[in-house]
Amino acid sequence: MSIQILSFGSITDITGSSYFTMPMVADTSLLIAALKEKFPALADKKFILAVNAVTVTENTILKTGNIIALLPPFSGG
Amino acid sequence: MSIQILSFGSITDITGSSYFTMPMVADTSLLIAALKEKFPALADKKFILAVNAVTVTENTILKTGNIIALLPPFSGG
Amino acid sequence: MMTDKKPKNIFTQGAIAATFIADSIQKHSSNKSIGAHSIFLGQVRADVLNDKLVTAIEYTAFTEMVLPIMHTIREAIFAKYNLTCMHIYHSLGKVNSGEICLFVFTSSAHRAMAIDACEEVVERIKKELPIWGKELFENEAYQWKENK
Amino acid sequence: MMTDKKPKNIFTQGAIAATFIADSIQKHSSNKSIGAHSIFLGQVRADVLNDKLVTAIEYTAFTEMVLPIMHTIREAIFAKYNLTCMHIYHSLGKVNSGEICLFVFTSSAHRAMAIDACEEVVERIKKELPIWGKELFENEAYQWKENK
Numbered sequence: 208m209s210i211q212i213l214s215f216g217s218i219t220d221i222t223g224s225s226y227f228t229m230p231m232v233a234d235t236s237l238l239i240a241a242l243k244e245k246f247p248a249l250a251d252k253k254f255i256l257a258v259n260a261v262t263v264t265e266n267t268i269l270k271t272g273n274i275i276a277l278l279p280p281f282s283g284g
Numbered sequence: 285m286s287i288q289i290l291s292f293g294s295i296t297d298i299t300g301s302s303y304f305t306m307p308m309v310a311d312t313s314l315l316i317a318a319l320k321e322k323f324p325a326l327a328d329k330k331f332i333l334a335v336n337a338v339t340v341t342e343n344t345i346l347k348t349g350n351i352i353a354l355l356p357p358f359s360g361g
Numbered sequence: 362m363m364t365d366k367k368p369k370n371i372f373t374q375g376a377i378a379a380t381f382i383a384d385s386i387q388k389h390s391s392n393k394s395i396g397a398h399s400i401f402l403g404q405v406r407a408d409v410l411n412d413k414l415v416t417a418i419e420y421t422a423f424t425e426m427v428l429p430i431m432h433t434i435r436e437a438i439f440a441k442y443n444l445t446c447m448h449i450y451h452s453l454g455k456v457n458s459g460e461i462c463l464f465v466f467t468s469s470a471h472r473a474m475a476i477d478a479c480e481e482v483v484e485r486i487k488k489e490l491p492i493w494g495k496e497l498f499e500n501e502a503y504q505w506k507e508n509k
Numbered sequence: 510m511m512t513d514k515k516p517k518n519i520f521t522q523g524a525i526a527a528t529f530i531a532d533s534i535q536k537h538s539s540n541k542s543i544g545a546h547s548i549f550l551g552q553v554r555a556d557v558l559n560d561k562l563v564t565a566i567e568y569t570a571f572t573e574m575v576l577p578i579m580h581t582i583r584e585a586i587f588a589k590y591n592l593t594c595m596h597i598y599h600s601l602g603k604v605n606s607g608e609i610c611l612f613v614f615t616s617s618a619h620r621a622m623a624i625d626a627c628e629e630v631v632e633r634i635k636k637e638l639p640i641w642g643k644e645l646f647e648n649e650a651y652q653w654k655e656n657k
Contacts, residue, residue, distance in 0.1 A: 213571070215569065215571055215639065215641055216569065216641030216643075216653055217641070217653040220653075257571070257574060257639075260571070260573045260574040260577070261574075276571055276574070276639075278571065278639050279641065279653070280655065280656070281635070281636070281637070281638060281639055281640055281641065281656065282640070282641050282642045282653065282654040282655055282656045283568065283570070283599060283611075283634060283635060283638050283639075283640025283641070283642065283656075284551050284599070284610070284611045284631065284634050284635040284640070284656065290423070292421065292423055292491065292493055293421065293493030293495075293505055294493070294505040297505075334423070334426060334491075337423070337425045337426040337429070338426075353423055353426070353491075355423065355491050356493065356505070357507060357508070358487070358488070358489070358490060358491055358492055358493065358508065359492070359493050359494045359505065359506040359507055359508045360420065360422070360451060360463075360486060360487060360490050360491075360492025360493070360494065360508075361403050361451070361462070361463045361483065361486050361487040361492070361508065379531040379532070379534040379535040379538075380531055382530070382531060382534060383527040383528055383530060383531030384527070386527040386530060386550065386609075387527040389552070389607075390527075390552070390607035390608060391607060392607070393554060393555035393606045393607050394554060394555070395552050395554065396551065396552055396553075396554040397549070397550070397551060397552065398548075398549070398550040398552060399547075399548070399549055399550075400546075400547070400548035400549075400550070401545070401546070401547055401548075401620070401624065402534065402545070402546040402547075402548070403544065403545060403620075404537070404538070404543050404544055404545065404546060404616075405544075406541060406542060406543065406544045406618065407541035407542070458541045459537075459538035459539060459540070459541050460538060461534070468552075470554065472549070472551075472631060476549065476627075476628050476631075479624075480624050483620060483624075
Protein backbone atom coordinates (compact mmCIF):
# COMPACT_ATOMS: atom_id res chain seq x y z
CA MET A 208 0.00 0.00 0.00
CA SER A 209 1.22 3.44 -0.83
CA ILE A 210 0.10 7.01 -0.42
CA GLN A 211 0.11 9.67 -3.15
CA ILE A 212 2.09 12.84 -2.57
CA LEU A 213 1.85 16.14 -4.45
CA SER A 214 4.56 18.73 -3.95
CA PHE A 215 4.41 22.43 -4.84
CA GLY A 216 6.63 25.46 -5.20
CA SER A 217 10.11 25.21 -3.71
CA ILE A 218 9.34 21.74 -2.27
CA THR A 219 9.48 20.28 -5.80
CA ASP A 220 13.14 21.39 -5.95
CA ILE A 221 13.77 18.98 -3.06
CA THR A 222 11.50 16.09 -4.04
CA GLY A 223 12.53 16.35 -7.69
CA SER A 224 8.97 15.63 -8.79
CA SER A 225 5.57 17.14 -8.16
CA TYR A 226 3.96 13.72 -7.83
CA PHE A 227 5.30 10.57 -6.19
CA THR A 228 4.25 7.86 -3.75
CA MET A 229 5.42 6.89 -0.29
CA PRO A 230 4.72 3.67 1.65
CA MET A 231 1.47 3.94 3.61
CA VAL A 232 1.86 4.98 7.26
CA ALA A 233 -0.69 5.49 10.05
CA ASP A 234 -0.72 9.25 10.34
CA THR A 235 0.69 12.54 9.05
CA SER A 236 3.40 12.76 11.76
CA LEU A 237 4.81 9.43 10.64
CA LEU A 238 4.57 10.52 7.01
CA ILE A 239 6.50 13.74 7.71
CA ALA A 240 9.20 11.73 9.46
CA ALA A 241 9.45 9.34 6.51
CA LEU A 242 9.60 12.27 4.05
CA LYS A 243 12.39 13.94 6.03
CA GLU A 244 14.32 10.69 6.04
CA LYS A 245 13.93 10.31 2.28
CA PHE A 246 14.58 14.02 1.55
CA PRO A 247 16.90 15.37 4.29
CA ALA A 248 16.68 18.93 2.86
CA LEU A 249 13.01 19.02 3.95
CA ALA A 250 14.18 19.34 7.56
CA ASP A 251 15.14 22.98 6.93
CA LYS A 252 11.99 23.82 4.93
CA LYS A 253 8.87 25.47 6.20
CA PHE A 254 5.81 23.70 4.82
CA ILE A 255 2.32 22.57 5.76
CA LEU A 256 0.32 19.52 4.75
CA ALA A 257 -3.04 19.25 3.05
CA VAL A 258 -5.00 15.98 3.11
CA ASN A 259 -7.36 15.76 0.13
CA ALA A 260 -6.88 19.49 -0.56
CA VAL A 261 -7.68 20.57 3.01
CA THR A 262 -4.94 21.93 5.26
CA VAL A 263 -4.25 19.92 8.42
CA THR A 264 -2.55 21.55 11.38
CA GLU A 265 -2.58 18.62 13.80
CA ASN A 266 -1.50 15.02 13.45
CA THR A 267 -4.12 13.31 11.27
CA ILE A 268 -4.92 9.64 10.64
CA LEU A 269 -4.27 8.66 7.02
CA LYS A 270 -6.80 6.59 5.07
CA THR A 271 -6.47 4.62 1.86
CA GLY A 272 -6.84 6.93 -1.11
CA ASN A 273 -5.82 10.09 0.74
CA ILE A 274 -3.78 12.47 -1.39
CA ILE A 275 -1.24 14.47 0.57
CA ALA A 276 0.04 17.84 -0.61
CA LEU A 277 3.25 19.47 0.63
CA LEU A 278 2.74 23.23 0.63
CA PRO A 279 5.56 25.74 1.20
CA PRO A 280 4.58 29.33 2.18
CA PHE A 281 2.22 30.83 -0.41
CA SER A 282 3.43 33.59 -2.70
CA GLY A 283 0.55 34.39 -5.02
CA GLY A 284 -0.58 37.85 -6.07
CA MET B 285 -17.14 100.87 -6.23
CA SER B 286 -18.38 97.34 -6.49
CA ILE B 287 -17.20 93.86 -5.69
CA GLN B 288 -17.40 90.87 -8.03
CA ILE B 289 -19.28 87.79 -6.89
CA LEU B 290 -19.15 84.27 -8.31
CA SER B 291 -21.79 81.80 -7.27
CA PHE B 292 -21.67 78.02 -7.67
CA GLY B 293 -23.88 74.96 -7.46
CA SER B 294 -27.25 75.41 -5.76
CA ILE B 295 -26.42 79.04 -4.86
CA THR B 296 -26.83 80.01 -8.52
CA ASP B 297 -30.48 78.89 -8.26
CA ILE B 298 -30.92 81.67 -5.67
CA THR B 299 -28.74 84.39 -7.19
CA GLY B 300 -30.04 83.66 -10.68
CA SER B 301 -26.60 84.21 -12.14
CA SER B 302 -23.13 82.78 -11.57
CA TYR B 303 -21.53 86.23 -11.84
CA PHE B 304 -22.78 89.57 -10.54
CA THR B 305 -21.58 92.57 -8.56
CA MET B 306 -22.49 94.00 -5.17
CA PRO B 307 -21.68 97.44 -3.74
CA MET B 308 -18.29 97.43 -2.01
CA VAL B 309 -18.39 96.90 1.77
CA ALA B 310 -15.64 96.75 4.39
CA ASP B 311 -15.56 93.04 5.18
CA THR B 312 -17.03 89.63 4.45
CA SER B 313 -19.53 89.78 7.36
CA LEU B 314 -21.06 92.94 5.91
CA LEU B 315 -21.07 91.37 2.45
CA ILE B 316 -22.91 88.26 3.73
CA ALA B 317 -25.50 90.51 5.40
CA ALA B 318 -25.98 92.46 2.16
CA LEU B 319 -26.29 89.24 0.14
CA LYS B 320 -28.91 87.86 2.52
CA GLU B 321 -30.86 91.09 2.23
CA LYS B 322 -30.75 90.96 -1.55
CA PHE B 323 -31.42 87.19 -1.71
CA PRO B 324 -33.52 86.22 1.34
CA ALA B 325 -33.38 82.50 0.38
CA LEU B 326 -29.65 82.53 1.21
CA ALA B 327 -30.55 82.72 4.90
CA ASP B 328 -31.52 79.02 4.82
CA LYS B 329 -28.53 77.94 2.74
CA LYS B 330 -25.30 76.46 3.97
CA PHE B 331 -22.36 78.03 2.15
CA ILE B 332 -18.81 79.27 2.66
CA LEU B 333 -16.92 82.16 1.10
CA ALA B 334 -13.70 82.19 -0.86
CA VAL B 335 -11.77 85.43 -1.39
CA ASN B 336 -9.62 85.24 -4.53
CA ALA B 337 -10.10 81.47 -4.68
CA VAL B 338 -9.05 80.86 -1.07
CA THR B 339 -11.60 79.82 1.55
CA VAL B 340 -12.07 82.23 4.46
CA THR B 341 -13.55 81.01 7.72
CA GLU B 342 -13.35 84.23 9.73
CA ASN B 343 -14.49 87.75 8.98
CA THR B 344 -12.06 89.15 6.40
CA ILE B 345 -11.35 92.72 5.23
CA LEU B 346 -12.28 93.21 1.56
CA LYS B 347 -9.93 94.99 -0.82
CA THR B 348 -10.49 96.52 -4.23
CA GLY B 349 -10.32 93.84 -6.90
CA ASN B 350 -11.16 90.94 -4.58
CA ILE B 351 -13.35 88.32 -6.20
CA ILE B 352 -15.72 86.60 -3.81
CA ALA B 353 -17.05 83.10 -4.44
CA LEU B 354 -20.14 81.66 -2.75
CA LEU B 355 -19.59 77.93 -2.28
CA PRO B 356 -22.34 75.53 -1.17
CA PRO B 357 -21.27 72.09 0.19
CA PHE B 358 -19.09 70.28 -2.35
CA SER B 359 -20.45 67.24 -4.15
CA GLY B 360 -17.74 66.12 -6.54
CA GLY B 361 -16.67 62.54 -7.19
CA MET C 362 9.08 59.57 -6.56
CA MET C 363 7.60 61.67 -9.34
CA THR C 364 5.87 64.87 -8.37
CA ASP C 365 5.07 67.95 -10.42
CA LYS C 366 5.68 71.49 -9.35
CA LYS C 367 2.91 73.18 -11.31
CA PRO C 368 -0.79 72.35 -10.79
CA LYS C 369 -1.92 69.69 -13.24
CA ASN C 370 -5.32 69.80 -14.83
CA ILE C 371 -7.56 67.01 -13.52
CA PHE C 372 -10.67 67.80 -15.55
CA THR C 373 -11.98 65.92 -18.52
CA GLN C 374 -15.10 66.90 -20.49
CA GLY C 375 -17.91 64.38 -20.05
CA ALA C 376 -17.51 60.73 -19.02
CA ILE C 377 -14.19 58.93 -18.56
CA ALA C 378 -13.99 56.04 -21.06
CA ALA C 379 -12.96 52.51 -20.05
CA THR C 380 -10.50 52.57 -22.96
CA PHE C 381 -8.83 55.66 -21.46
CA ILE C 382 -8.43 53.74 -18.19
CA ALA C 383 -6.94 50.78 -20.08
CA ASP C 384 -4.42 53.06 -21.86
CA SER C 385 -3.47 54.57 -18.54
CA ILE C 386 -2.85 51.10 -17.03
CA GLN C 387 -0.95 49.94 -20.12
CA LYS C 388 1.44 52.93 -19.96
CA HIS C 389 2.62 51.78 -16.54
CA SER C 390 3.99 48.49 -17.88
CA SER C 391 7.23 50.30 -18.73
CA ASN C 392 7.78 51.22 -15.07
CA LYS C 393 9.16 47.98 -13.75
CA SER C 394 9.57 49.13 -10.16
CA ILE C 395 5.77 49.12 -9.77
CA GLY C 396 4.31 46.10 -7.99
CA ALA C 397 0.82 47.35 -7.17
CA HIS C 398 -1.84 49.64 -8.62
CA SER C 399 -4.91 50.81 -6.76
CA ILE C 400 -7.74 52.33 -8.79
CA PHE C 401 -10.93 54.00 -7.66
CA LEU C 402 -13.72 54.72 -10.14
CA GLY C 403 -16.82 56.76 -9.37
CA GLN C 404 -19.83 55.77 -11.49
CA VAL C 405 -23.07 57.77 -11.81
CA ARG C 406 -25.95 55.88 -10.20
CA ALA C 407 -29.48 55.94 -11.62
CA ASP C 408 -30.91 56.72 -8.18
CA VAL C 409 -34.63 57.16 -7.70
CA LEU C 410 -35.24 60.38 -5.75
CA ASN C 411 -38.88 61.23 -4.93
CA ASP C 412 -40.06 58.79 -7.62
CA LYS C 413 -37.87 60.37 -10.28
CA LEU C 414 -34.99 58.60 -11.99
CA VAL C 415 -31.56 60.23 -12.20
CA THR C 416 -30.45 60.00 -15.85
CA ALA C 417 -27.20 61.98 -15.55
CA ILE C 418 -25.11 64.22 -13.31
CA GLU C 419 -23.87 67.54 -14.63
CA TYR C 420 -20.62 68.60 -12.94
CA THR C 421 -19.43 72.17 -12.51
CA ALA C 422 -16.35 73.32 -10.62
CA PHE C 423 -14.55 76.43 -9.45
CA THR C 424 -11.53 75.36 -11.51
CA GLU C 425 -9.20 78.17 -10.39
CA MET C 426 -9.70 76.97 -6.82
CA VAL C 427 -9.75 73.20 -7.50
CA LEU C 428 -6.34 73.00 -9.17
CA PRO C 429 -4.24 74.63 -6.39
CA ILE C 430 -6.08 72.57 -3.74
CA MET C 431 -5.52 69.39 -5.75
CA HIS C 432 -1.85 70.35 -6.06
CA THR C 433 -1.60 70.66 -2.27
CA ILE C 434 -3.31 67.29 -1.81
CA ARG C 435 -0.94 65.71 -4.34
CA GLU C 436 2.15 67.07 -2.55
CA ALA C 437 0.82 65.87 0.81
CA ILE C 438 0.11 62.38 -0.53
CA PHE C 439 3.56 62.05 -2.12
CA ALA C 440 5.14 63.22 1.15
CA LYS C 441 3.14 60.69 3.17
CA TYR C 442 3.22 57.62 0.91
CA ASN C 443 6.04 56.08 -1.06
CA LEU C 444 4.32 56.19 -4.46
CA THR C 445 5.71 55.70 -7.93
CA CYS C 446 2.95 57.81 -9.45
CA MET C 447 -0.57 59.12 -9.06
CA HIS C 448 -3.14 60.17 -11.68
CA ILE C 449 -6.47 61.87 -11.10
CA TYR C 450 -9.28 62.61 -13.54
CA HIS C 451 -12.66 64.18 -12.75
CA SER C 452 -15.46 64.84 -15.22
CA LEU C 453 -16.95 68.23 -15.97
CA GLY C 454 -20.29 68.62 -17.74
CA LYS C 455 -22.81 65.85 -18.25
CA VAL C 456 -22.09 62.22 -17.31
CA ASN C 457 -24.90 59.73 -17.91
CA SER C 458 -25.86 57.10 -15.36
CA GLY C 459 -23.62 54.05 -15.71
CA GLU C 460 -20.70 56.20 -16.88
CA ILE C 461 -17.47 56.96 -14.98
CA CYS C 462 -17.02 60.46 -13.49
CA LEU C 463 -13.91 60.00 -11.29
CA PHE C 464 -10.72 58.01 -11.87
CA VAL C 465 -8.03 57.89 -9.18
CA PHE C 466 -4.95 55.78 -9.92
CA THR C 467 -2.02 55.23 -7.54
CA SER C 468 0.99 52.96 -8.04
CA SER C 469 3.77 51.78 -5.74
CA ALA C 470 6.30 48.99 -5.28
CA HIS C 471 4.22 47.28 -2.58
CA ARG C 472 0.46 47.19 -2.14
CA ALA C 473 -0.11 49.00 1.15
CA MET C 474 1.14 52.37 -0.10
CA ALA C 475 -0.92 52.36 -3.30
CA ILE C 476 -4.10 51.19 -1.53
CA ASP C 477 -3.89 53.62 1.40
CA ALA C 478 -2.94 56.58 -0.82
CA CYS C 479 -5.80 55.90 -3.24
CA GLU C 480 -8.37 55.77 -0.46
CA GLU C 481 -7.08 58.98 1.14
CA VAL C 482 -7.05 60.86 -2.16
CA VAL C 483 -10.65 59.85 -2.92
CA GLU C 484 -11.78 61.07 0.51
CA ARG C 485 -9.95 64.37 0.11
CA ILE C 486 -11.27 64.93 -3.43
CA LYS C 487 -14.86 64.50 -2.26
CA LYS C 488 -14.37 66.66 0.83
CA GLU C 489 -12.04 69.44 -0.30
CA LEU C 490 -12.54 70.15 -3.99
CA PRO C 491 -15.11 72.81 -4.96
CA ILE C 492 -17.00 70.67 -7.46
CA TRP C 493 -20.78 70.31 -7.63
CA GLY C 494 -23.00 67.64 -9.15
CA LYS C 495 -26.47 68.43 -10.43
CA GLU C 496 -28.63 65.30 -10.64
CA LEU C 497 -30.73 65.49 -13.78
CA PHE C 498 -34.06 63.65 -13.95
CA GLU C 499 -35.93 62.31 -16.97
CA ASN C 500 -38.11 65.43 -17.19
CA GLU C 501 -35.94 68.59 -17.20
CA ALA C 502 -36.10 68.61 -13.40
CA TYR C 503 -32.94 68.42 -11.29
CA GLN C 504 -31.64 68.29 -7.75
CA TRP C 505 -28.23 69.31 -6.40
CA LYS C 506 -26.25 66.29 -5.27
CA GLU C 507 -25.06 66.01 -1.68
CA ASN C 508 -22.06 63.89 -0.76
CA LYS C 509 -22.50 61.37 2.04
CA MET D 510 -26.27 40.91 -4.01
CA MET D 511 -24.94 38.47 -6.59
CA THR D 512 -23.15 35.42 -5.32
CA ASP D 513 -22.50 32.10 -6.97
CA LYS D 514 -22.99 28.74 -5.40
CA LYS D 515 -20.32 26.80 -7.28
CA PRO D 516 -16.62 27.72 -7.14
CA LYS D 517 -15.70 30.02 -10.01
CA ASN D 518 -12.43 29.71 -11.81
CA ILE D 519 -10.12 32.63 -11.07
CA PHE D 520 -7.16 31.55 -13.20
CA THR D 521 -6.09 33.00 -16.49
CA GLN D 522 -3.12 31.75 -18.54
CA GLY D 523 -0.29 34.30 -18.64
CA ALA D 524 -0.62 38.05 -18.08
CA ILE D 525 -3.91 39.92 -17.63
CA ALA D 526 -4.31 42.44 -20.48
CA ALA D 527 -5.29 46.08 -19.90
CA THR D 528 -7.97 45.65 -22.58
CA PHE D 529 -9.49 42.80 -20.55
CA ILE D 530 -9.66 45.13 -17.54
CA ALA D 531 -11.30 47.82 -19.71
CA ASP D 532 -13.92 45.34 -20.97
CA SER D 533 -14.62 44.30 -17.42
CA ILE D 534 -15.15 47.94 -16.36
CA GLN D 535 -17.28 48.68 -19.43
CA LYS D 536 -19.63 45.74 -18.69
CA HIS D 537 -20.56 47.36 -15.38
CA SER D 538 -22.04 50.44 -17.05
CA SER D 539 -25.31 48.55 -17.40
CA ASN D 540 -25.59 48.13 -13.63
CA LYS D 541 -26.89 51.53 -12.66
CA SER D 542 -27.03 50.88 -8.93
CA ILE D 543 -23.22 50.93 -8.82
CA GLY D 544 -21.65 54.16 -7.57
CA ALA D 545 -18.10 53.01 -6.85
CA HIS D 546 -15.56 50.54 -8.16
CA SER D 547 -12.34 49.61 -6.40
CA ILE D 548 -9.66 47.83 -8.41
CA PHE D 549 -6.38 46.30 -7.31
CA LEU D 550 -3.78 45.23 -9.85
CA GLY D 551 -0.63 43.30 -9.05
CA GLN D 552 2.22 43.96 -11.50
CA VAL D 553 5.43 41.93 -11.78
CA ARG D 554 8.42 44.00 -10.65
CA ALA D 555 11.84 43.73 -12.30
CA ASP D 556 13.51 43.39 -8.89
CA VAL D 557 17.25 42.99 -8.63
CA LEU D 558 18.03 40.06 -6.30
CA ASN D 559 21.71 39.31 -5.63
CA ASP D 560 22.69 41.35 -8.71
CA LYS D 561 20.31 39.43 -10.95
CA LEU D 562 17.31 40.99 -12.69
CA VAL D 563 13.88 39.36 -12.45
CA THR D 564 12.50 39.10 -15.98
CA ALA D 565 9.29 37.22 -15.19
CA ILE D 566 7.39 35.32 -12.53
CA GLU D 567 6.05 31.86 -13.28
CA TYR D 568 2.96 31.05 -11.24
CA THR D 569 1.81 27.59 -10.24
CA ALA D 570 -1.12 26.71 -7.99
CA PHE D 571 -2.82 23.82 -6.28
CA THR D 572 -5.97 24.62 -8.24
CA GLU D 573 -8.21 22.01 -6.58
CA MET D 574 -7.46 23.67 -3.25
CA VAL D 575 -7.48 27.30 -4.43
CA LEU D 576 -11.00 27.30 -5.86
CA PRO D 577 -12.86 26.07 -2.74
CA ILE D 578 -10.85 28.47 -0.54
CA MET D 579 -11.57 31.35 -2.91
CA HIS D 580 -15.25 30.37 -2.81
CA THR D 581 -15.21 30.58 0.99
CA ILE D 582 -13.49 33.97 0.86
CA ARG D 583 -16.05 35.20 -1.68
CA GLU D 584 -18.98 34.12 0.49
CA ALA D 585 -17.43 35.77 3.57
CA ILE D 586 -16.83 39.04 1.70
CA PHE D 587 -20.39 39.15 0.34
CA ALA D 588 -21.71 38.46 3.84
CA LYS D 589 -19.58 41.23 5.35
CA TYR D 590 -19.84 43.96 2.70
CA ASN D 591 -22.81 45.22 0.75
CA LEU D 592 -21.34 44.64 -2.71
CA THR D 593 -22.97 44.66 -6.11
CA CYS D 594 -20.33 42.35 -7.53
CA MET D 595 -16.78 41.10 -7.23
CA HIS D 596 -14.42 39.68 -9.85
CA ILE D 597 -11.03 38.06 -9.30
CA TYR D 598 -8.42 36.97 -11.82
CA HIS D 599 -4.99 35.52 -11.07
CA SER D 600 -2.38 34.51 -13.63
CA LEU D 601 -0.94 31.03 -14.01
CA GLY D 602 2.26 30.39 -15.96
CA LYS D 603 4.72 33.05 -17.01
CA VAL D 604 4.07 36.76 -16.53
CA ASN D 605 6.82 39.15 -17.66
CA SER D 606 7.96 42.09 -15.57
CA GLY D 607 5.68 45.08 -16.16
CA GLU D 608 2.68 42.81 -16.81
CA ILE D 609 -0.39 42.33 -14.61
CA CYS D 610 -0.72 39.08 -12.63
CA LEU D 611 -3.65 39.85 -10.28
CA PHE D 612 -6.89 41.76 -10.89
CA VAL D 613 -9.37 42.25 -8.05
CA PHE D 614 -12.50 44.26 -8.85
CA THR D 615 -15.25 45.14 -6.35
CA SER D 616 -18.31 47.34 -6.93
CA SER D 617 -20.92 48.83 -4.62
CA ALA D 618 -23.42 51.68 -4.36
CA HIS D 619 -21.14 53.72 -2.08
CA ARG D 620 -17.36 53.84 -1.94
CA ALA D 621 -16.55 52.51 1.54
CA MET D 622 -17.87 49.00 0.84
CA ALA D 623 -16.04 48.56 -2.48
CA ILE D 624 -12.75 49.95 -1.12
CA ASP D 625 -12.74 47.94 2.12
CA ALA D 626 -13.82 44.72 0.40
CA CYS D 627 -11.16 45.05 -2.30
CA GLU D 628 -8.39 45.53 0.25
CA GLU D 629 -9.55 42.59 2.36
CA VAL D 630 -9.81 40.27 -0.64
CA VAL D 631 -6.28 41.15 -1.79
CA GLU D 632 -4.89 40.39 1.68
CA ARG D 633 -6.74 37.09 1.87
CA ILE D 634 -5.68 36.03 -1.64
CA LYS D 635 -2.02 36.59 -0.80
CA LYS D 636 -2.27 34.88 2.57
CA GLU D 637 -4.67 31.99 2.01
CA LEU D 638 -4.44 30.77 -1.59
CA PRO D 639 -1.95 27.99 -2.37
CA ILE D 640 -0.26 29.77 -5.27
CA TRP D 641 3.51 30.08 -5.76
CA GLY D 642 5.59 32.49 -7.78
CA LYS D 643 8.97 31.53 -9.20
CA GLU D 644 11.09 34.58 -9.99
CA LEU D 645 12.95 33.94 -13.23
CA PHE D 646 16.25 35.71 -13.88
CA GLU D 647 17.91 36.60 -17.18
CA ASN D 648 20.06 33.48 -17.13
CA GLU D 649 17.89 30.37 -16.58
CA ALA D 650 18.35 30.87 -12.80
CA TYR D 651 15.36 31.36 -10.52
CA GLN D 652 14.31 31.99 -6.95
CA TRP D 653 11.03 31.18 -5.23
CA LYS D 654 9.13 34.32 -4.37
CA GLU D 655 8.22 35.10 -0.78
CA ASN D 656 5.26 37.33 0.06
CA LYS D 657 5.88 40.20 2.46
